Amino acid sequence: MKEAVKLLRDSGIQLTPQRTAVVESVLESTTHPSADEVFEMARRKCPTVSRATVYNTLNLLVEKQVVRAQILREGTVVFDTNMKKHHHFIDDETGTIHDIPWESLEVRGEQRLDGFDVREYQVILRGRKKRT
Amino acid sequence: MKEAVKLLRDSGIQLTPQRTAVVESVLESTTHPSADEVFEMARRKCPTVSRATVYNTLNLLVEKQVVRAQILREGTVVFDTNMKKHHHFIDDETGTIHDIPWESLEVRGEQRLDGFDVREYQVILRGRKKRT
DNA sequence: GTCCAAAACTAGACCAAGTCTAACACAACT
């Protein structure tokens, strides 16, 4: 949060009330919100913020590497505030997305793929979360 | 192809010219086509086929497990005719999707995830394909 | 403080992927 603000300011980007609302909204959220969900949250903080500004700001955050855009749901991009490498588990029933720590899975062979230069990878798991 | 036709017929589904065009189109394609790409291919075989029929038929094929729907591209589902377990590599520059054989990667730990019942998983890799 | 240019914002138009609906076509059964 603090660093995000700093990073944006250092990039010569003005921190307007609208942008602050968007940045706070997405960074506060513990789930993996879609742009529209961020829009709703931001609206509560700053009722005049427009959809365009939400999309612009989110794309700016992706560009500045404050959040990551992930393709995990049909039809919509979700935003991920966890910038550490990790995998994703998607609940079949609810569609909820859970972060899986990088260390809990071991993947081998990705540097030995013939003809492919792997820049990054992640495991996408699907199934059911056990209620505890 | 042959089995697909049989499977559909056995499920009590009439093989109309429109459906045949869709089934042939998707099964012939070596890439990972979107519904719209299938629509175009199918149109060439059967010019009267409508978008609705393409979507209906593709969803039918997914239901009958003739093809798989994959969330790999922003904004659109793609269809995968390779029903064997495999991973995916996405070229950063072209967006082209490549199948990676299941055996060329080794993943461990997915059954030991605390609180998660994993039904299926795959590795999504991104980077650049070397031109050979 | 005033003025100007640049940056930011908004509403709404637009676009693309996908679903839904109402009307029509056609087969199978009586």
Added chain:
DNA sequence: AGTTGTGTTAGACTTGGTCTAGTTTTGGAC
């Protein structure tokens, strides 16, 4: 032939997202 069910079509609709034109805000020069 009439009825029922399955299939198809065009087009309306919905949703996620981008683009645009016009307005507001801001920061700097004076």
